[in-house]
Amino acid sequence: MKRYKTGISQPILPSEITPESVYRDRRRFMQAALSVAAxxxxxxxxxxxxxxxxxxxxxxxxKGPLWLQQKLADAVRNNDxxxxxxxxxxxxxITHNNFxxxxxxxxxxxxxxxxxxxxxxxxxxxxxxxxxxxxNLEDILAPHALEDRVYRLRCVxxxxxxxxxxxxxxxxxxxxxxxxxxAKYVQFTTLxxxxxxxxxxxxxxxIKWPYVEGLRMDEAMNPLTLMAVGLYGNALPPQNGAPLRLxxxxxxxxxxxxxxxxxxxSDTIPATSWNDIAPDEYGFYANVNPQVDHPRWSQATERRLxxxxxxPNIIDTLPFNGYADQVAHxxxxxxxxxxx
Amino acid sequence: MTPVxxxxxxxxxxxxxxxxxxxxxxxxxxxxxxxxxxxAKYIVKELGFWALCWLWLTLAVTPSRxxxxxxxxxxxxxxxGLYAFFYGLLHLLAFAxxxxxxxxxxxxxxxxxRPYIVVGSVAxxxxxxxAVTSTQGMQRRLGKRWKKLHALIxxxxxxxxxxxxxxxxxxxxxxxxxxxxxxxxxGYRLYLKRLS
Numbered sequence: 075m076k077r078y079k080t081g082i083s084q085p086i087l088p089s090e091i092t093p094e095s096v097y098r099d100r101r102r103f104m105q106a107a108l109s110v111a112a113x114x115x116x117x118x119x120x121x122x123x124x125x126x127x128x129x130x131x132x133x134x135x136x137k138g139p140l141w142l143q144q145k146l147a148d149a150v151r152n153n154d155x156x157x158x159x160x161x162x163x164x165x166x167x168i169t170h171n172n173f174x175x176x177x178x179x180x181x182x183x184x185x186x187x188x189x190x191x192x193x194x195x196x197x198x199x200x201x202x203x204x205x206x207x208x209x210n211l212e213d214i215l216a217p218h219a220l221e222d223r224v225y226r227l228r229c230v231x232x233x234x235x236x237x238x239x240x241x242x243x244x245x246x247x248x249x250x251x252x253x254x255x256x257a258k259y260v261q262f263t264t265l266x267x268x269x270x271x272x273x274x275x276x277x278x279x280x281i282k283w284p285y286v287e288g289l290r291m292d293e294a295m296n297p298l299t300l301m302a303v304g305l306y307g308n309a310l311p312p313q314n315g316a317p318l319r320l321x322x323x324x325x326x327x328x329x330x331x332x333x334x335x336x337x338x339x340s341d342t343i344p345a346t347s348w349n350d351i352a353p354d355e356y357g358f359y360a361n362v363n364p365q366v367d368h369p370r371w372s373q374a375t376e377r378r379l380x381x382x383x384x385x386p387n388i389i390d391t392l393p394f395n396g397y398a399d400q401v402a403h404x405x406x407x408x409x410x411x412x413x414x
Numbered sequence: 415m416t417p418v419x420x421x422x423x424x425x426x427x428x429x430x431x432x433x434x435x436x437x438x439x440x441x442x443x444x445x446x447x448x449x450x451x452x453x454a455k456y457i458v459k460e461l462g463f464w465a466l467c468w469l470w471l472t473l474a475v476t477p478s479r480x481x482x483x484x485x486x487x488x489x490x491x492x493x494x495g496l497y498a499f500f501y502g503l504l505h506l507l508a509f510a511x512x513x514x515x516x517x518x519x520x521x522x523x524x525x526x527x528r529p530y531i532v533v534g535s536v537a538x539x540x541x542x543x544x545a546v547t548s549t550q551g552m553q554r555r556l557g558k559r560w561k562k563l564h565a566l567i568x569x570x571x572x573x574x575x576x577x578x579x580x581x582x583x584x585x586x587x588x589x590x591x592x593x594x595x596x597x598x599x600x601g602y603r604l605y606l607k608r609l610s
Contacts, residue, residue, distance in 0.1 A: 162451075163451075165451065166451035167451075169450060169451055170450060170451035170452055174584055174585075178583070178584060178585045180450060180451070180452065180455075180456075181450050233452060233455070276585065276587070277587075278585055278586050278587035278590060279584050279585050279586075280582075280584050280585070280586065281584050351584065367527055370528060370529070370530065370580065371524070371527060371528045372520075372523050372524060372527045372528070374520075374523065375520060377452075377454070377513070379451055379452055380451065381452070381454060383444075383453060383454055383457075383511070383512045384511065384512075384515075385515060386454060386512060386513060386514070386515040388514070388515055388517065388520065
């Protein structure tokens, strides 16, 4: 029997506390809820598409703010963009995280992020766009229906997991803000908040906070690139990058930046955190590539988690993490050993 | 058994069990399935960390005796050294078994492409003859050469430090602490040598 000594024992998550705005609008909300309930529950094909996940009863489900809950419930599995490989256990996905803002050990984020306030949340859109500004997350998400996509996640540390995300294509989001012809790159920034993020307070780290990541515009517009707000049918747990994170499945995991507060468009290549620290080890592209080793270790194979001790689950790493059909054309003619 | 001998025996067992404790905790975590989503990596890391600690502890025996007059510590130096080797050996075995599944093709590429694994392995190889010749009988038989042979702990500790430095990703606090400690431990010996 697995004991879940993870520190996830907080009785009330901040995300479960009703925000004031919702509280004030409760009357209107109740009326809306009642009117929906009055419709006979027949012929709702979209509900049939919602996936069910095996979540142990003693593990927390992250519900997210009220305004997000219906969207999460309405998410439909997109099988065209999903792998049928075995999912990582929910426990593994929410307790094994690289989120250095909350500590460098894999189990630090689940211990340190439970009180992380992710609602209300604002995202700044800036740079080469027709509609820059600071937007509430609720408004950013409003027009987008959520999809359930099962992606492989390959960490640069040579382990991998299969995760069901809830999100929507980044391309759909970008189009709304109308990038100008000068928008060649997009840069993402994680929240900077030393009070909430103990990892940002240390003196002995090499990362210059806040964490930043970036994509070339055509990478950002590729239909595989996902903005995620949930996993396993629920809202994103704080340790997984709530309330809004990027998922770029053909690149090493560190490109999939968490807890995004800023999306900036530019015509020059943006700074990215790991590339800043060690440009010889982490490239801007960071495409999963078994042919190009990390200077300190091989990338030819990976350990797919969960991996048993005596017969480790070692599999061959695929070019572009198995998504070559969808994305290899983006890099045609490029020397991938140079642009790693 | 005199009371003094009894206290000595109790102390020996306490120290013996104390150094065994990290391994015990790992086994407990393993049996209760409480080592996280990637127990393999966790076990390998922990075993390596404690091997490093016990090696530094072994190196601390002589300076503590000379600086603080802790003569009693010298009786445990062999135990400390053997524990360092034991944890180091388990660290390597855990790496080869839990992380590589003894796949020779991967083992060979890892050995060539991950220089820190070569460095760590060489350090363990240097410690092997020290573990083998750690008995009193061997110490008598080797005489003066014993001390010379056991000076291998110094290059071994430098290689272990390099092996540890090579793991740095974003945070280097641990590496900094152990590097400073090693500099003090080895620096003190150089200082003594210059005095004599």
